[in-house]
Amino acid sequence: MSREFPVRADEDTYVTRREFTKFLGLTSLAFFLGTALAAGRRLWKKIAANQTEAARVAAVNEIPVGGYALFRYPTGDDPCILLRLAEARFVAYSQECAHLSCPVMFNAATRQLECPCHKGLFSAEDGRVIAGPPKRGLDALRVSIRRDEVWVKHESES
């Protein structure tokens, strides 16, 4: 056994070309399945959200102008935030940052939603990205006022 190549020939594991190409194919399959899982999770969430009914969040007078309310919609695992930007203007978004799902918080002074994890900034007006690593805006909910109560529902594509 030489010092430059300290592996004995009989102890070396031999990989055939076929085994190597099989490994490449299986790696590609694994990447595809991972992508399918991630995309499937997002599509499933979207489909499930579109099928949920509107939910009451709070009474209009419970939230002052410039204030906010936290709630969960459509399930207990989906944190959302309702903002009152003006007397008659309410907006609601998913509280999960579009980057890595940290909860965003409302800054009334700057009228922005801030992610404390990686300093992502979103506009409170429409949820679009202003700064930071997120590639897309916050998921918006449709807000309606019924008998002095604020209701939310998922935005449908149509």
Added chain:
Amino acid sequence: MSPKVRLNQRMRVILNMVTALVVMILLTQLWLFSVAVDAAPKIAAAALLCSLAGLAAVFALIRFFLKAELSA
């Protein structure tokens, strides 16, 4: 150089070319995975389709290599 050694070297060159192409596709698939994780549903679906195309290309390249090896 014997014909067997020459053939072996040729197959090694082909395998290197196939490997280079497959590695490029694998890196693209890895990037598509990162896109699908935090993209909007429509973009995630597009990433999934592209990843499927990549998988098909990898299998086509492997098939091409194995066919070349068999015919050699």
